Amino acid sequence: MLVTAAYAATAETAEHAAEGSFPPFDGSTFASQILWLVITFGLFYLFMSRVVLPRIGSILETRRDRIAQDLNEANRLKEEADQAFATYEQELADAKASAHEIAQAARDAAKADADAERAKVEAEVAGKLEKAEAEIAAVKTKALAEVDKIAADTAAAIVKQLIGGTVTKAKLTAAVKAAAEGGK
Amino acid sequence: MANDPIHQFQISKLIPIEVGGLDFSFTNSSLFMVATVAAASGFLFLTTSNRGMVPSRMQSISEMCYEFVASMLRDGAGSGGMRFFPMVFSLFMFVLVANLLGMFPYFFTVTSHIIVTFVLAMLVIGTVVVYGFMKHGLGFLNLFVPSGVPGMLLPLVVLIEVISFLSRPISLSVRLFANMLAGHITLKVFAGFVTSLGAMGALGIGGAILPLIMTVALTGLEFLVAFLQAYVFAVLTCMYLNDALHPGH
Incomplete structure (x- = not known):
């Protein structure tokens, strides 16, 4: 409403101002324009510097802080997870090593037993063989x-x-001996 | 009269005020300065009132404006320039919103008057000069003496530097003013072709299509110019402030 009123007023005054100077170079309006520009721009500057800019600045800063904080938290959690994974791997490796050790020991023991058994059996067999030969x-x-x-x-x-x-026994024995020796 | 392309820049008194022979009337220009400030402040204030950790769409527009100007200033004048952030931000938003409001039909374009852009440019240059002398004393004058210039050429170079410095407020203000003025006149002229051709019967209506297309295209271009000129104004402000902060080239 105000705008159309202003336009109507403009149209009215334009009739007699039309043959006047080009409006932007009309010095008679300068004082009013300067005054109102200083007033409005001054208020605008004050409002911007006191209220709006600190507010937007703090919004942005809070957000930046929050993001940085979240990133830190995420990094910390990631490190924790890495640590846990490393521990897990270490434990897995330890378990594998000890399992291998146990298996090796069991294998060695079994082998030793078997060897002892075999040696014993062999010795027994050898003894029996000797006795039999004797x-x-x-x-x-x-x-x-x-x-x-x-x-x-x-x-x-x-x-x-x-x-x-009859032949004496002594003679016979001697003869047999001689025959046996001759036959050899 | 309706087709007079200059008519849109006419200033009319809404509330006549006169003090000591000077005319301080509240005019349509003043009204749109108030509207510009109210729109920009209202938008920035209301969209950020939730202080959302996750911004709403409107809040992210405000944040984008903030970060856009902040990075512009940091790139242009270094981190020491951040003390001028409220000023550069206010200038950027004021010029941008004034330009954009001017795109509405029947709205007055505050920045199409040379005196307005000149005052804004003088604010920038005044800040540069005052801060430059406050911070560096007479060392600020080194700004006009580039290092590594042979002694013979020095007077000439200093003269050129002084002239270029003095022409800054003029170029800064005329660039914005002329862009807005010329754009709005061009729009008005082409739109005027549409109506005057349209009044000439069937053939005229066919012929009016071309300027109509032109008007639509120019409207798009003017939105671009509205943003671009606010951006250019702010970037140059940053560069000039850089001179005040680091006068040695």
Whole structure:
């Protein structure tokens, strides 16, 4: 409403001002324009510098602080998470190492047991073998000794059968011995 | 009369005030200065009143304005320039909102008057000079003596530097003023073609399509210019403040 009123007023005065100077260079309006510019711009400057700019400045600063704070917090949490992950990895590695150790020990123990068992069994077998060999040797010696006596008896019987006489035992034994030695 | 492209810059008194022979009337220009300040302050104040950690859309526009000007100033004048942040921010927002309000039909464009842009430019240059002498004393005059210039050329170079410094408030104010003025006149002229051609019957209506397209395109361009000129004004302010902070080239 004010604007149209102003326009109407302008149209009215324009009639007689039209042949006057170009409005922007009309010095008669300068004093009024300067005064009102100083008043309005001065108030505007005061309002900006006292109220609006500190307010916007503080809004921006608060936001910047808040963002910086949040970033710090995020960094801190990230570091914590990294730490936890490192601890976890360390523990996992430790567990793996100790598991390996236990397995190795068990394997060693089992191997040692097996070796001991085998050695014992082998020793036992060797003992039995030796004893058996000794028995065999004894039996063989005894048998050989029997063989000489049987040969002598057989020879005595053959001689008695063939020539009807008897031969002294001493002679027979000597003969058998000589034959055995000759046969060798 | 309705097609007079200059008419939109006419200043009319709404509340006549006269003090000591000087005319301090509350005019349509004053009204739009008040509107500019009210719109910019209201927007920035209301959108940030929630102080949301996660900004709403409107709040992020205010924050973007803040960070846009802050990074502009930091890049242009270093971190020492941040003491001028309220001034640069106020200038940027005032010029931007005044330019954008001027894009509404029947609205007055505050920045289309040379005296307004000149006062704003003088505020910048005044700040540069006062702060420069306060901080560096006479060392501020080193601004006009670039290092590494041979002695013979020095007077000439100093003269050029002084002239370029003195022309800064003029170029700063004329750039903004002329852009807004020329843009609005061009828009008005092309829009005037549309109506005057449209009044000439069927053929005229067909012919009016071209200036209509032109008007639409120019409106888009003017929005760009409105932002761009506020940006340029603020960037140059930062550069000049940099001179006050670091006078040695």
